[in-house]
Amino acid sequence: MTWLIWRQHRAEALALVVLIAAIGAALVIVGQPMHDLFPNGASRCVPPTTDRACIVGLATLQQSYDFAAPMLALLNFVPLAIGAFLGAPLLARELELGTWQLAWTQAVPRMRWLAAKLVALAGLTVALGAAFTGAVAWFRQPLDLFGRFDITGFDLSGIVPMAYGLFAFAIAALAGALLRRSLPAYATAIVVFVTVRIAVATWLRPQFRAPITLTQEIPPGSRELRLAAKPLDWNLGEGFADASGKHFSELSSTIWEHKATDAGIDPATYLHEHGILRWITYHPADRLAGFQLIESTLYVGLAALLLALLVWRVKRRAL
Amino acid sequence: MTGNEQALATEGLGKRYGKKWALRGCTLALPAGKVIALVGPNGAGKTTLLRMAVGLVAPTVGTVEVFGQSPTENSPQALSRVGFLAQDHPLYRHFTVADLLRFGRSCNVRFDEGLALKRLSQLDIPLNRRAGALSGGQQAQVALALALAKRPDLLVLDEPLASLDPLARLEFQQTLMGAVAADGVTVLFSSHVVHELKQVCDHLVVLNHGHVAVQGDIDDLLGQHRLLTGPRVETGPRKSGSVIEANHADRHSTLLVRDGRTALLPGWQEQPVALEELVLAYLRRGIDQEATV
Numbered sequence: 001m002t003w004l005i006w007r008q009h010r011a012e013a014l015a016l017v018v019l020i021a022a023i024g025a026a027l028v029i030v031g032q033p034m035h036d037l038f039p040n041g042a043s044r045c046v047p048p049t050t051d052r053a054c055i056v057g058l059a060t061l062q063q064s065y066d067f068a069a070p071m072l073a074l075l076n077f078v079p080l081a082i083g084a085f086l087g088a089p090l091l092a093r094e095l096e097l098g099t100w101q102l103a104w105t106q107a108v109p110r111m112r113w114l115a116a117k118l119v120a121l122a123g124l125t126v127a128l129g130a131a132f133t134g135a136v137a138w139f140r141q142p143l144d145l146f147g148r149f150d151i152t153g154f155d156l157s158g159i160v161p162m163a164y165g166l167f168a169f170a171i172a173a174l175a176g177a178l179l180r181r182s183l184p185a186y187a188t189a190i191v192v193f194v195t196v197r198i199a200v201a202t203w204l205r206p207q208f209r210a211p212i213t214l215t216q217e218i219p220p221g222s223r224e225l226r227l228a229a230k231p232l233d234w235n236l237g238e239g240f241a242d243a244s245g246k247h248f249s250e251l252s253s254t255i256w257e258h259k260a261t262d263a264g265i266d267p268a269t270y271l272h273e274h275g276i277l278r279w280i281t282y283h284p285a286d287r288l289a290g291f292q293l294i295e296s297t298l299y300v301g302l303a304a305l306l307l308a309l310l311v312w313r314v315k316r317r318a319l
Numbered sequence: 320m321t322g323n324e325q326a327l328a329t330e331g332l333g334k335r336y337g338k339k340w341a342l343r344g345c346t347l348a349l350p351a352g353k354v355i356a357l358v359g360p361n362g363a364g365k366t367t368l369l370r371m372a373v374g375l376v377a378p379t380v381g382t383v384e385v386f387g388q389s390p391t392e393n394s395p396q397a398l399s400r401v402g403f404l405a406q407d408h409p410l411y412r413h414f415t416v417a418d419l420l421r422f423g424r425s426c427n428v429r430f431d432e433g434l435a436l437k438r439l440s441q442l443d444i445p446l447n448r449r450a451g452a453l454s455g456g457q458q459a460q461v462a463l464a465l466a467l468a469k470r471p472d473l474l475v476l477d478e479p480l481a482s483l484d485p486l487a488r489l490e491f492q493q494t495l496m497g498a499v500a501a502d503g504v505t506v507l508f509s510s511h512v513v514h515e516l517k518q519v520c521d522h523l524v525v526l527n528h529g530h531v532a533v534q535g536d537i538d539d540l541l542g543q544h545r546l547l548t549g550p551r552v553e554t555g556p557r558k559s560g561s562v563i564e565a566n567h568a569d570r571h572s573t574l575l576v577r578d579g580r581t582a583l584l585p586g587w588q589e590q591p592v593a594l595e596e597l598v599l600a601y602l603r604r605g606i607d608q609e610a611t612v
Binding site for chain 2: 001002003004007008097098099100101102103104105106107108109110111316
């Protein structure tokens, strides 16, 4: 079986290894100058810092490497590519060409055949995901100084990409079994994966735990009218509220801000006199690891569910 | 293998896809050591029956046994005893012939690679060629060599000749018959071509609309059936169970009957029936009549 799995899937496996290696090389080439900004290591420059070299490094990073995070965000397709590329052909190719009848009439019972394939290919998905997330983790070391709740810091770091990969693998494998053809299986995997990813990232993820909301009076004479999140926190929104604590819309908040600056007196004092409060809603930085664990568990759970469906379908021989 | 052993036995076997029954109420007892043809039009349920016999498809109702073991359980032992050649002889097209042999070796407990190599070299099929680059006839031969290398007790072939040109067809038949003679393997193959059956097989199952229309040893079937010609009578398959088919002309009637050897009425003549006519007569009968047999 081991030889058969390797022989059948080596083309995809090698293509993915080349892809990950190329991405890794590109990340090293682009990322090395960023690392050079912090000769003592980026981890020693976590803001707020008073270290002179760190402040210079952070400023240069912000000015000259503002492309790095958006560039990295493009790599969000990688876990999908790994999973779908390994998952879709698993059954679709056998069904497409009729070779399932060849494979399942040898002396290997089909449940053992399926189990061996799932373990090998899901394992490869995780291994490739680990290599990818390792490269990204190194590349992001300087960028982590700006916080890790963004689309690359959260979605491409730690165990999360491996969970995404497994999820993509499971959708593609199940779609392949249902649609009996590889190409529609890839297409289905892309649509479902992107939909679920966006839904979870924008809607579900902020609710993994109740966010913290801070509401306070604006101290007269304060230079900052609004509250700012601490550098590594996940800022979900901020603005003004009326005396009862009811949040204004962003538009109303902006209007109040303009009124205050145009009032001719100290803006903070003006807002204070009008009973305006300021608020901020955020997740503190130390929730990151927990959130990543919740997100990974969610995707691994979904993958397990889809693979259970696949096994059930093959077992009852409805193919 | 004893002479009376049954290679394949089914009891009330049926398979439903959605609301449509592909096969229904199929009860068969196929003897070991014979070459058995499964004949029927397209959509008669042949492929479904064969897939259930090799464990690819699970029955909706009824039981199926191959040499006393249920293929549905999918155990390595049961799988080892059966060789299967699916319709259009599917192979991994990007595998070389050598790869395919290695596939056979790695997925089987017993796999007679020497036998396969011998067959392939006799046919001048190069081992380093990709399966997809071989001709249709060669692909069928490779698939057959793989199935035979399992040294199966029962070899099941689904429409093995359908996609082959006449020359490849002949070569394929020769290889197959050679294997039967050498190993005594029981062969069950499906076909919708009725002629030429008599030369290759000795047992016949006719399947129509998902039901078994008739089955038996070909010699027995030919002995039991005869064509009677005589003055026009108002009888037909609906009136008499022994009349399989009736053709009425102005003055006389021709009846295909299955009645053993009863004496003839005056004015009637009998003649033997050809296998092809016999099969066609059963295929022309409606489902309602089959139920009464």
